[in-house]
Amino acid sequence: MKAHYIILFILSLSFNLAFGQGNNSGKAEDSFVDAYFTSYAKMPGYNAQTMGEAMIKRLSGKGSWKHPSIARIMKQVKTYKNLSLPVSLQFTNTMIEQLDQDVRKDGRYDQYYRKVTGESIVIIYTRGKPTIKEIAVVSVAWGHLTVSSFIGDQIDLESVRALSENR
Amino acid sequence: MMEAAELKRLLEKYYAAETSLEEERALKDYLEQHSAGQDAAQSFFQAASSFKQLDIPVQQFTAPEARGRIRKLPVWGRTLRRVAAVAILVLGTVAIRQSYMHYERNKAEALLQQNVESDLMKISDLLNQADANLNSSVEQTVISGLNH
Amino acid sequence: MNPTLYDKFLSSQSKLYRFAYSLTKNVSDARDIHQDTLIKIWEMREQWGTWENFEAYGMRITRNTFLNFQKARQRRRYAELDNLSEKPQPNEVETHMVIDDLRYQFFRMIQRLPQLQQDILYLREVEEFEYREIAKILEISESQVKVYLFRGRQFIKTNFQK
Numbered sequence: 001m002k003a004h005y006i007i008l009f010i011l012s013l014s015f016n017l018a019f020g021q022g023n024n025s026g027k028a029e030d031s032f033v034d035a036y037f038t039s040y041a042k043m044p045g046y047n048a049q050t051m052g053e054a055m056i057k058r059l060s061g062k063g064s065w066k067h068p069s070i071a072r073i074m075k076q077v078k079t080y081k082n083l084s085l086p087v088s089l090q091f092t093n094t095m096i097e098q099l100d101q102d103v104r105k106d107g108r109y110d111q112y113y114r115k116v117t118g119e120s121i122v123i124i125y126t127r128g129k130p131t132i133k134e135i136a137v138v139s140v141a142w143g144h145l146t147v148s149s150f151i152g153d154q155i156d157l158e159s160v161r162a163l164s165e166n167r
Numbered sequence: 168m169m170e171a172a173e174l175k176r177l178l179e180k181y182y183a184a185e186t187s188l189e190e191e192r193a194l195k196d197y198l199e200q201h202s203a204g205q206d207a208a209q210s211f212f213q214a215a216s217s218f219k220q221l222d223i224p225v226q227q228f229t230a231p232e233a234r235g236r237i238r239k240l241p242v243w244g245r246t247l248r249r250v251a252a253v254a255i256l257v258l259g260t261v262a263i264r265q266s267y268m269h270y271e272r273n274k275a276e277a278l279l280q281q282n283v284e285s286d287l288m289k290i291s292d293l294l295n296q297a298d299a300n301l302n303s304s305v306e307q308t309v310i311s312g313l314n315h
Numbered sequence: 316m317n318p319t320l321y322d323k324f325l326s327s328q329s330k331l332y333r334f335a336y337s338l339t340k341n342v343s344d345a346r347d348i349h350q351d352t353l354i355k356i357w358e359m360r361e362q363w364g365t366w367e368n369f370e371a372y373g374m375r376i377t378r379n380t381f382l383n384f385q386k387a388r389q390r391r392r393y394a395e396l397d398n399l400s401e402k403p404q405p406n407e408v409e410t411h412m413v414i415d416d417l418r419y420q421f422f423r424m425i426q427r428l429p430q431l432q433q434d435i436l437y438l439r440e441v442e443e444f445e446y447r448e449i450a451k452i453l454e455i456s457e458s459q460v461k462v463y464l465f466r467g468r469q470f471i472k473t474n475f476q477k
Contacts, residue, residue, distance in 0.1 A: 049279055049282070051279050051280075051283060055276070055279075059276075059280060064280060065280075065284070066284055067284075070283075070284055070287055073287060074283070080279075080282075080283050080286075082279075082282050082286065112294075112297065113293055113294070113296070113297035115293065115296065119423075122289075122293060124290060124293055124294070124297075135290060137286065137289060137290050137293070139289075141419075142419060142423070148282070148286040150286075150287075150290075157294065160287065160290055160291050160294060161291055161294040161295060161298070162291070163287060163288060163291035164288060164291040164292050164295055165295075181468065182465075182468045182469060182472045183465060183468075184461050184464040184465035184468055188443055188445065191439075191443070192443070206476070207471050207472050207474075207475035207476040208471070208472075210420065210424075210475065211421070211424060211440070211471050211475065212440070213417060214417045214418070214420040214421035214424060215421055215437075215440040215441045216417075216441075217417030217418050217421065218333050218336075218337065218418060218421070218441045219441075221329075221332070221333050221336060221418070285417070
């Protein structure tokens with residue numbers, strides 16, 4: 001099992017370096033998930049989901065969001081992407097270092113906040129200045145990597161921040 | 168409205184495992200509505216309450232029908248019953264398939280919606296933590312500046 | 316069959332599933348344990364009338380099913396270790412793990428506690444059982460429940476107070 005992971009991980013890293021993020025090939029419409037994590041699709045247990053504009057509109061139309069503040073924020077969002085995959089702990093640091101390098105090279109994303117504890121790493125990235133077009137969160141915890149990204153024309157960070165106060 | 172002293176007394180009683188279920192419910196209700204408490208119990212209660220939304224991901228187990236007394240029917244009766252059984256089976260399969268597909272689609276959508284909501288909450292918590300850390304570092308700088 | 320008991324059987328299913336999930340911490344194992352439990356309970360339907368507390372009894376069966384399942388898995392692992400020519404199978408539990416932030420947070424908060432204390436905290440905080448019901452489910456005394464609950468809550472207070 002471990003050998004399996006190692007081989008796949010090395011394969012995906014070399015793929016990244018050869019064809020992917022090193023060349024800053026991400027398109028402006030790409031989400032954070034597409035720009036940095038597409039090549040991980042070969043990893044066992046990889047799972048990615050997308051909520052497109054139509055589904056977001058339909059859910060908003062039905063009044064499905066569990067909180068009015070969420071509904072307001074989702075009006076600013078056009079696409080939501082989410083991926084998760086299991087990662088073995090020993091590769092977490094390598095993975096994050098690789099991500100840091102690639103984000104620096106790419107230059108489209110700004111690291112907004114990073115929290116590192118003994119058990120987990122969480123990083124928030126934003127794209128766009130002064131108008132924020134995307135907000136993405138990467139977290140590694142409990143043997144899993146999860147990445148989520150919200151894309152829109154103008155995402156108001158302050159209303160996202162105020163969300164946990166209003167719940 | 169619970170007073171601060173009463174809240175403190177209940178929390179102490181809770182941690183000492185001396186509260187009744189009613190008192191625990193009152194405590195949970197209060198902490199759920201008042202986010203300023205910042206007590207460990209608050210996040211613990213919130214995490215515990217998430218289990219209530221956990222759905223069974225498979226069709227629920229229903230008991231097989233109790234066997235009634237078997238009565239011998241005439242031949243035409245048995246044939247009619249067989250035809251009816253086949254018809255019910257076919258119609259039932261179609262209906263079940265339709266409702267299963269509908270159920271699966273709704274479930275996938277609901278799960279995705281749940282991810283969106285929980286991710287937004289996570290980002291919101293993190294943004295608040297970022298603010299709090301920034302404020303505390305500014306305070307520290309100001310205080311250390313005052314000392315010089 | 317007594318319709319009230321049958322209703323109880325149906326209405327207790329979500330609770331039993333949640334408990335199975337809290338024990339296994341993943342959906343696929345929880346589903347297996349839940350199904351086994353329901354079949355066992357159904358096979359015991361003649362005795363339902365004698366059960367003082369249907370839900371508590373169901374919870375006890377869930378826990379015993381889980382313990383047997385764990386033992387079986389342990390035995391299978393030993394057998395794999397004995398047979399060195401066979402490669403160990405990937406751990407499906409990990410790959411199928413479903414992370415929900417709050418439930419993960421609950422597990423994370425209690426994960427360093429012994430299993431019995433974790434179970435007591437779950438049964439009290441999530442399912443709101445009385446001490447005597449918890450004692451019946453876990454087959455321990457009521458005073459042990461109180462002592463372990465005290466230790467569990469002190470652990471939460473010490474380790475997670477902001």
